[in-house]
Amino acid sequence: MPTRRHPAAHVEPPATPQPSQEEVALRAALQAAAEEVPAVAARLGPRFARAEARRRAQTYLRGLLSPLERKNGWQLAEAAGDRTPYATQHLLGRADWDPDAVREDLRTYVVEHLGDPGAVLVVDETGVVKKGMASAGVAKQDVGCVGKVEQAQVGVFVAYASPQGVAFVDRALYLPQEWTDDPARCQRAGIPAGVGFATKPELAQTMLARVRAAGVPAAWVTADSVSGDDRHLRMWLEAHEQAYVLAVSGKEDVNVAATGTQRRVSTLLKELQEVPDAGWQRLSAGDGEKGPRWYDWYRLPLVPPLQEGYERWCLVRRSLRDPKDLQAYVVFAPVGTELATLVQVAGRRWTIEVAFEAAKGEVGLDQYEVRSWTGW
Numbered sequence: 001m002p003t004r005r006h007p008a009a010h011v012e013p014p015a016t017p018q019p020s021q022e023e024v025a026l027r028a029a030l031q032a033a034a035e036e037v038p039a040v041a042a043r044l045g046p047r048f049a050r051a052e053a054r055r056r057a058q059t060y061l062r063g064l065l066s067p068l069e070r071k072n073g074w075q076l077a078e079a080a081g082d083r084t085p086y087a088t089q090h091l092l093g094r095a096d097w098d099p100d101a102v103r104e105d106l107r108t109y110v111v112e113h114l115g116d117p118g119a120v121l122v123v124d125e126t127g128v129v130k131k132g133m134a135s136a137g138v139a140k141q142d143v144g145c146v147g148k149v150e151q152a153q154v155g156v157f158v159a160y161a162s163p164q165g166v167a168f169v170d171r172a173l174y175l176p177q178e179w180t181d182d183p184a185r186c187q188r189a190g191i192p193a194g195v196g197f198a199t200k201p202e203l204a205q206t207m208l209a210r211v212r213a214a215g216v217p218a219a220w221v222t223a224d225s226v227s228g229d230d231r232h233l234r235m236w237l238e239a240h241e242q243a244y245v246l247a248v249s250g251k252e253d254v255n256v257a258a259t260g261t262q263r264r265v266s267t268l269l270k271e272l273q274e275v276p277d278a279g280w281q282r283l284s285a286g287d288g289e290k291g292p293r294w295y296d297w298y299r300l301p302l303v304p305p306l307q308e309g310y311e312r313w314c315l316v317r318r319s320l321r322d323p324k325d326l327q328a329y330v331v332f333a334p335v336g337t338e339l340a341t342l343v344q345v346a347g348r349r350w351t352i353e354v355a356f357e358a359a360k361g362e363v364g365l366d367q368y369e370v371r372s373w374t375g376w
């Protein structure tokens with residue numbers, strides 16, 4: 001008996017995913033940046049000793065801003081018409097050029113385009129997982145962006161966030177003590193003899209001091225608890241009358257104004273869970289990928305600083321989904337600063353996370369292959 005054939009079901013082809021508004025904006029920004037390459041290359045030219053290195057630097061910039069899927073040495077070499085990545089690796093690791101002078105040029109360029117007196121300096125760290133033991137600073141260490149201990153290089157960065165946009169203005173490679181205690185190993189990686197061990201908050205302070213010395217306009221500093229827990233950094237900022245909103249961990253202590261006593265932040269947060277909802281104020285910390293980022297906020301006066309015209313607060317953020325999820329910040333701000341302003345500054349720390357994501361996803365921050373201090 002013949003089988004009965006059914007007509008094949010019509011299957012719609014899978015829909016092509018549409019890029020998000022953020023992706024569209026990022027691609028437009030990269031295109032605009034690519035158009036700036038000749039002008040930027042001309043500005044950076046004097047930092048390279050040889051004409052060939054100047055030409056190679058411009059080619060390298062074009063490659064980083066191109067639509068290439070990956071931005072490693074082989075891919076960049078292919079885009080430049082080279083058969084091997086050796087020319088690019090030579091540029092970054094062995095050619096005669098001044099990376100710190102390039103940093104100064106970058107910072108000037110950022111201020112020209114994004115400068116604003118109300119800007120926020122954002123401090124954070126990120127890691128790049130690396131195999132082997134030869135790359136400068138590589139070690140088994142905590143890598144926050146992957147959430148575990150990995151063999152990696154970790155850098156501390158300062159970003160400049162203003163209403164016009166966000167961009168990095170400085171960087172420092174963190175060298176674990178196993179490196180700084182081994183001068184021969186440091187020499188092989190090209191690390192200058194005068195570079196010693198420095199904690200991440202100390203690296204942050206050095207970079208913030210450079211930014212201040214350059215006269216960069218900025219009203220605020222914000223950072224995560226790695227820097228916020230460092231009392232020396234906080235005192236340094238206060239001594240320079242630099243307002244800040246710094247996250248702190250539960251193990252940090254604060255001096256509460258009402259009692260004049262030092263309290264552990266973790267204990268304080270447990271007590272604040274009992275504050276009625278009416279005591280909290282719901283405010284947005286800025287727009288995220290899904291719209292405004294709403295939280296409940298509370299602030300508690302701390303013992304006043306030595307600087308006249310300023311006050312200290314313990315600012316607390318409470319999650320709407322989980323009222324027990326609290327994050328504390330220590331604040332040093334001009335007298336009379338409104339809560340909404342502090343919330344906006346705290347929310348600006350999110351901008352450096354976006355910048356890290358764009359740098360790694362679009363311009364190869366985590367795909368470089370040079371091992372030297374200069375190359376990093």
